[in-house]
Amino acid sequence: MIKIIVDAFGGDHSPEVNVKGVVRALCETKDLYVVLSGDQEKLQALLAGETYDKDRLEILHAPDVISCNDKPTEAIRTKKESSMSKAFELLRSDASMNALVTIGSTGALLAGAVLRVGRIKGVKRPAFCPVVPTAKGGFVGICDSGANVDCDPLYLQQFAIMGSLYMQKNFGIAKPRVALLNVGVEEEKGDALRKETYQLLKNTPSINFVGNMESRDLIRGDIDLVVCDGFSGNVLVKSTEGACMELMKMLKKTFMSSLKSKIGALLLKKDVYKLKDYMDYNKYGGAVLLGSAKTIVKGHGSSNDEAVYHCILQAYTLEKTKLCASIGEEIANLATQA
Amino acid sequence: MIKIIVDAFGGDHSPEVNVKGVVRALCETKDLYVVLSGDQEKLQALLAGETYDKDRLEILHAPDVISCNDKPTEAIRTKKESSMSKAFELLRSDASMNALVTIGSTGALLAGAVLRVGRIKGVKRPAFCPVVPTAKGGFVGICDSGANVDCDPLYLQQFAIMGSLYMQKNFGIAKPRVALLNVGVEEEKGDALRKETYQLLKNTPSINFVGNMESRDLIRGDIDLVVCDGFSGNVLVKSTEGACMELMKMLKKTFMSSLKSKIGALLLKKDVYKLKDYMDYNKYGGAVLLGSAKTIVKGHGSSNDEAVYHCILQAYTLEKTKLCASIGEEIANLATQA
Numbered sequence: 001m002i003k004i005i006v007d008a009f010g011g012d013h014s015p016e017v018n019v020k021g022v023v024r025a026l027c028e029t030k031d032l033y034v035v036l037s038g039d040q041e042k043l044q045a046l047l048a049g050e051t052y053d054k055d056r057l058e059i060l061h062a063p064d065v066i067s068c069n070d071k072p073t074e075a076i077r078t079k080k081e082s083s084m085s086k087a088f089e090l091l092r093s094d095a096s097m098n099a100l101v102t103i104g105s106t107g108a109l110l111a112g113a114v115l116r117v118g119r120i121k122g123v124k125r126p127a128f129c130p131v132v133p134t135a136k137g138g139f140v141g142i143c144d145s146g147a148n149v150d151c152d153p154l155y156l157q158q159f160a161i162m163g164s165l166y167m168q169k170n171f172g173i174a175k176p177r178v179a180l181l182n183v184g185v186e187e188e189k190g191d192a193l194r195k196e197t198y199q200l201l202k203n204t205p206s207i208n209f210v211g212n213m214e215s216r217d218l219i220r221g222d223i224d225l226v227v228c229d230g231f232s233g234n235v236l237v238k239s240t241e242g243a244c245m246e247l248m249k250m251l252k253k254t255f256m257s258s259l260k261s262k263i264g265a266l267l268l269k270k271d272v273y274k275l276k277d278y279m280d281y282n283k284y285g286g287a288v289l290l291g292s293a294k295t296i297v298k299g300h301g302s303s304n305d306e307a308v309y310h311c312i313l314q315a316y317t318l319e320k321t322k323l324c325a326s327i328g329e330e331i332a333n334l335a336t337q338a
Numbered sequence: 339m340i341k342i343i344v345d346a347f348g349g350d351h352s353p354e355v356n357v358k359g360v361v362r363a364l365c366e367t368k369d370l371y372v373v374l375s376g377d378q379e380k381l382q383a384l385l386a387g388e389t390y391d392k393d394r395l396e397i398l399h400a401p402d403v404i405s406c407n408d409k410p411t412e413a414i415r416t417k418k419e420s421s422m423s424k425a426f427e428l429l430r431s432d433a434s435m436n437a438l439v440t441i442g443s444t445g446a447l448l449a450g451a452v453l454r455v456g457r458i459k460g461v462k463r464p465a466f467c468p469v470v471p472t473a474k475g476g477f478v479g480i481c482d483s484g485a486n487v488d489c490d491p492l493y494l495q496q497f498a499i500m501g502s503l504y505m506q507k508n509f510g511i512a513k514p515r516v517a518l519l520n521v522g523v524e525e526e527k528g529d530a531l532r533k534e535t536y537q538l539l540k541n542t543p544s545i546n547f548v549g550n551m552e553s554r555d556l557i558r559g560d561i562d563l564v565v566c567d568g569f570s571g572n573v574l575v576k577s578t579e580g581a582c583m584e585l586m587k588m589l590k591k592t593f594m595s596s597l598k599s600k601i602g603a604l605l606l607k608k609d610v611y612k613l614k615d616y617m618d619y620n621k622y623g624g625a626v627l628l629g630s631a632k633t634i635v636k637g638h639g640s641s642n643d644e645a646v647y648h649c650i651l652q653a654y655t656l657e658k659t660k661l662c663a664s665i666g667e668e669i670a671n672l673a674t675q676a
Contacts, residue, residue: 135584150529183487183573191488194487220584230521231521231529231570232570234521236577238553239556239581248585250473250616251610258609261606264606267599267602268599270598271599272589
């Protein structure tokens with residue numbers, strides 16, 4: 001049985017979407033056990049209308065919520081009755097608990113991961129690894145996307161190893177193509193951090209390093225994992241997301257601009273919806289915090305129930321494929337080689 | 339008379355597009371004088387079929403070309419007969435020359451600017467400032483977009499001042515809204531560089547600082563200038579460009595996916611072209627190297643003749659509005675305040 005704690009609060013549409021996501025995951029996955037953390041009364045009311053295996057769902061009563069206005073570290077320390085604090089406390093204290101899924105505050109998640117769960121032995125810094133769909137129909141991972149704004153080359157080397165294992169386990173890519181985010185593709189490009197990291201990655205036998213990558217090639221689909229510091233990774237993920245969203249909005253406006261365009265849009269509707277669907281983050285899970293001692297998945301704050309469902313499935317897959325153990329082994333190997 | 343040196347080589351479609359762009363600029367702007375640097379014979383052959391005021395065009399013979407495979411600094415130093423080297427040499431030695439426009443190697447341009455032209459007094463580092471169209475129909479400048487991968491807070495403060503003046507002069511924005519690129523909007527977000535820069539910008543009276551900005555909001559249109567280090571600025575510009583390009587390609591594929599969608603696309607053609615047009619960098623000039631002692635405009639390597647024309651017009655406008663002098667004044671004021 002895979003046991004996953006799901007934080008039921010903290011997202012824009014919580015707890016409704018969390019409850020629906022959990023119910024769907026329980027129905028579709030028979031060896032999944034869920035602990036839903038949050039206000040018992042509210043959760044029971046929402047669960048009342050749902051059909052699921054009651055033996056595999058448990059509520060962890062937590063009357064309080066951490067909001068995005070709370071100071072993250074302070075909130076994890078002081079809001080002890082919050083759904084996220086209690087979720088982390090259970091993940092820490094109960095060895096049988098495998099993973100945690102939340103769509104709440106990213107900062108609080110990071111604080112909880114560091115203060116309550118800790119790192120896999122040898123891991124210098126846990127890092128976020130979200131994925132973005134590519135033009136070729138696959139996904140590209142970005143590690144780190146914001147957990148570490150200050151990085152050194154050894155962190156980035158570990159991000160490459162962890163992210164590569166993640167793309168293997170979660171997407172079944174045998175030898176993920178790993179690239180370093182840089183301002184040009186030539187080996188000598190970039191600042192001191194990039195130059196040193198390039199040499200390190202070139203000499204890391206466990207990864208398939210293919211060189212530098214410019215951000216314009218992110219979604220082309222020729223790379224499986226992009227390695228970067230958390231600052232530029234954050235810029236990369238959010239600008240790609242922002243550009244796609246704004247462009248889709250402009251397109252919609254274009255479709256509505258004249259009678260002729262409206263008729264055209266009507267004929268195209270199904271096909272354009274396919275494109276929109278394809279870019280919809282609700283369909284492919286959240287960002288994993290790689291290097292954390294237990295599997296932690298962070299979904300988008302505006303996740304719908306489908307997104308929560310996919311985040312749970314993702315945590316389940318990573319437990320089934322033993323990502324944390326593999327990361328531990330590879331990081332230990334790296335230490336032996338050094 | 340505004341005298342602009344145009345490097346006729348180095349772009350993907352050079353020298354044809356450069357010559358056509360120059361001819362159009364000369365015809366439309368009566369107090370413009372152009373020195374076209376490049377192989378005399380080739381340029382004369384291309385000019386033979388064109389109609390323009392011959393008294394306002396001069397060829398600076400330069401038989402060699404700097405390619406993007408050349409090492410930039412070395413190329414500027416050793417390829418003395420190249421179109422870009424000779425252009426920079428003339429810009430340096432002839433006080434009557436106002437500006438330089440090129441669509442050649444960015445690295446060589448930077449080397450030429452530093453080695454031949456120098457900085458405006460008090461400017462610590464020249465910075466590239468390209469613009470990107472926004473969803474509201476305007477433009478947002480990004481400074482620095484790649485000239486300086488390593489930055490300190492004082493550089494960023496100067497980028498803010500120079501970029502703000504540029505958005506005023508080139509786009510007529512009275513009080514450009516200046517934001518700092520960061521991983522979140524709250525004042526305390528980011529690394530040491532961002533935290534220090536935030537405080538500096540807050541206390542720079544000559545700019546209209548509106549706080550931090552996340553990269554996802556770049557093209558929404560609420561900001562006129564984004565201040566960033568050259569590494570993350572490069573990631574920002576190229577990922578936005580890359581996402582828009584890939585999405586337009588996917589859209590095209592969608593349009594062609596069925597007979598129904600093809601008919602729909604036909605009806606939409608004119609309106610979607612408007613959207614495509616709107617995102618076309620060929621229509622709005624190049625990146626200015628702010629802080630350089632003379633106006634230098636860098637167009638996209640794949641520029642067409644319209645793009646070259648707009649780059650020349652941009653250099654012309656910046657000379658008419660005396661951008662370099664204004665930057666010198668503001669930077670001197672800043673030194674007095676400190």
